[in-house]
Amino acid sequence: MTNENALIKKAQSGDREAFCELARIYGRRLHLFALRYTHSAADAEDLSQEVWLRAFKAIKDFRGEAQFYTWLRRIAIRTFLNSQRANVLEIELNIEDAAFELLNGWHEDFTNRLHDKILVEKVRRFLIELTPPQRLIFLLKYDEGMTCEEIGKELECSSGTVKKSLFRSTQKLREKFGLNDLTEQKTKV
Amino acid sequence: MHNCQNIKEELLDLLFGEADAMQTARLQRELRFCDACQAEYAGMQKTFAEYEKFSALDVPEENYWQSYEANLSRKLMSVDSPQPKKSFVTDFFRKFLAAQIRIPVPVAAAFAVLFVSAAFLNLRLPVEQSQTTQTISEPQIQIVPVDREKIVVQEKTIWRDRVVTQKIYVPQKESGIKNPAAFTARAKRKAELPEAPMPLLNLAEFQPPTKVEPKIVAEGAYGGK
Numbered sequence: 183m184t185n186e187n188a189l190i191k192k193a194q195s196g197d198r199e200a201f202c203e204l205a206r207i208y209g210r211r212l213h214l215f216a217l218r219y220t221h222s223a224a225d226a227e228d229l230s231q232e233v234w235l236r237a238f239k240a241i242k243d244f245r246g247e248a249q250f251y252t253w254l255r256r257i258a259i260r261t262f263l264n265s266q267r268a269n270v271l272e273i274e275l276n277i278e279d280a281a282f283e284l285l286n287g288w289h290e291d292f293t294n295r296l297h298d299k300i301l302v303e304k305v306r307r308f309l310i311e312l313t314p315p316q317r318l319i320f321l322l323k324y325d326e327g328m329t330c331e332e333i334g335k336e337l338e339c340s341s342g343t344v345k346k347s348l349f350r351s352t353q354k355l356r357e358k359f360g361l362n363d364l365t366e367q368k369t370k371v
Numbered sequence: 372m373h374n375c376q377n378i379k380e381e382l383l384d385l386l387f388g389e390a391d392a393m394q395t396a397r398l399q400r401e402l403r404f405c406d407a408c409q410a411e412y413a414g415m416q417k418t419f420a421e422y423e424k425f426s427a428l429d430v431p432e433e434n435y436w437q438s439y440e441a442n443l444s445r446k447l448m449s450v451d452s453p454q455p456k457k458s459f460v461t462d463f464f465r466k467f468l469a470a471q472i473r474i475p476v477p478v479a480a481a482f483a484v485l486f487v488s489a490a491f492l493n494l495r496l497p498v499e500q501s502q503t504t505q506t507i508s509e510p511q512i513q514i515v516p517v518d519r520e521k522i523v524v525q526e527k528t529i530w531r532d533r534v535v536t537q538k539i540y541v542p543q544k545e546s547g548i549k550n551p552a553a554f555t556a557r558a559k560r561k562a563e564l565p566e567a568p569m570p571l572l573n574l575a576e577f578q579p580p581t582k583v584e585p586k587i588v589a590e591g592a593y594g595g596k
Contacts, residue, residue, distance in 0.1 A: 196452055198447065198448060198452070201447060202444050202447050202448070205440075205443055205444070205447060206440060206444075209439070209440055209443055210436055210439075213439060214430065214431075217431070218429070223431075223435075227439060227442065230443075231442070231443060231446055234443060234446075234447060235446070235447070235450060238447060238450065298424075298428050301421065301424060301425055301428065302425055302428050302429050305421075305422065305425040305429070306429070323387065324419075324422055324426075325426065329387075329389055330384075330389060345380065345383060345384075346380070348383055349379070349380050349383055352383065352415060352418055355418050355421075355422065356414050356415070356417075356418045359417070359418060359421050361414045361417050361418055362414065
């Protein structure tokens with residue numbers, strides 16, 4: 183029996199410490215998922231805590247047929263879809279603020295850091311512009327590495343629908359990165 | 372026939388390794404001969420690479436995680452323990468009792484009307500039914516004094532689904548009843564048997580005696596001489 187299985191067994195028999203240990207193992211990954219979905223630290227904290235509380239109440243029903251994180255992610259997807267937190271998003275930072283922040287604290291690799299900040303803000307803006315289901319599909323694919331069929335099962339839609347949504351999202355992200363120009367140039371040539 | 376739009380949509384399968392061997396071979400062949408599709412695929416790869424870079428960069432600092440984990444632990448320690456898992460039988464009955472059946476409103480209304488009608492009829496029926504069952508199980512004979520001349524023996528029996536009441540008139544002289552059970556049995560027998568015709572007396576030649584000659588039968592009776 184692996185360490186994780188032992189922790190799950192203990193948590194199922196009511197050992198709260200064992201469950202907290204599981205939360206320490208997967209807490210960051212789950213919270214990062216929530217953070218990218220809600221784009222707000224406070225909302226992400228509320229949402230991920232809600233997922234853990236639901237998991238705590240349902241841990242006795244976990245039968246070990248799937249990985250623990252897969253089971254946990256399923257709870258997260260349901261919680262995210264039922265939540266209204268991701269519907270109205272506010273941009274906490276913008277590129278100008280990021281540049282200003284960097285200019286105040288001079289650093290050797292200033293250009294690289296500025297480039298990274300711009301990249302992060304571009305992707306954040308892109309994620310905000312997507313609808314909540316589109317954003318969820320995108321994150322489940324790009325961050326969680328799920329297959330289109332798995333995403334379709336979780337969201338109760340066809341894998342074709344997932345592929346179409348992913349294709350559109352990827353096209354939008356390419357536009358944000360300014361990578362569509364490459365295709366146009368190549369087509370003209 | 373090469374169709375750029377169809378190929379572009381399939382390129383995501385290739386990018387994420389979801390295409391099978393045949394699809395991979397076909398797409399690679401298409402990419403070799405179409406510059407636009409090749410550029411599209413290169414753009415997708417670059418986008419994916421940029422996103423990977425973003426994923427690595429967009430991670431909170433360590434102190435953020437420490438604070439988050441402390442909050443989460445505190446929350447989990449303060450929450451009530453979940454209820455112990457119920458057995459299969461308990462769970463089944465709980466689900467069974469909580470189960471809901473959806474029926475259309477007209478059907479529900481029809482059921483409600485039927486239920487109310489049945490309840491209403493049920494309030495009236497028991498009285499009649501109890502009478503019938505009582506009569507069937509043991510027929511009762513009631514003795515009802517009608518007037519000073521006669522008494523009436525009333526007998527109730529059931530014939531098919533009806534209660535038949537039979538009244539038997541008995542002369543007053545027989546009404547000194549000491550044993551009602553014996554009397555009613557006798558009355559019943561009398562009611563069952565055909566009544567014998569009374570012999571008629573011819574009183575045409577009857578003449579009352581003109582003189583009365585009293586005779587002393589015995590002396591000393593009643594204490595006199």
